[in-house]
Amino acid sequence: MDCSQILILPGAVDLGPCSLSTGYFLDKPFIVYALDRNVVVVDAKLRHLQTILGSDCGYGDTNITSLHSAEYSGRIAVAWGSDVVIFEPKENDEATSTLKLMLPTWSPSQTISLDYPVLSLCWDGEGTQLLTA
Secondary structure (H helix, E strand, O other), X not given: OOHHHOOOOOOOOOOOOOOEEEEEEOOEXXXXXXXXXXXXXXXXXXXXXEEEOXXXXXXXXXXXXXXXXXXXXXXXXXXXXXXXXXXXEEEOOOOOOOOOOOOEEEEEEEEEEXXXXXXXXXEOOOOXXXXXX
């Protein structure tokens, strides 16, 4: 095994039923998982795409309680306690045209504050409606 075969991910997936989700953006699969207060996005080959720090979103002292990615739109919903932040994907301008790689990045687009702690999130099939519990 050479060094190019070793993948280093930024931490283990949090334990719990709502800590990992899969989705697609522009027909490319990705995996998103909770890591304490942070969100980690990797591609289907487990190559790191992005780490979203909870502290950058104002949640430096609150662990993620749930997350879910919309199956085909690439949207990611993340719950920090009673707040849900929606992240929208976009193509990265630094994509290498010769390799035809599409390297997306996710940015917060909306925050929803609820009156109760969110323990579970689920997008509908089209990624336009979000169910919370």
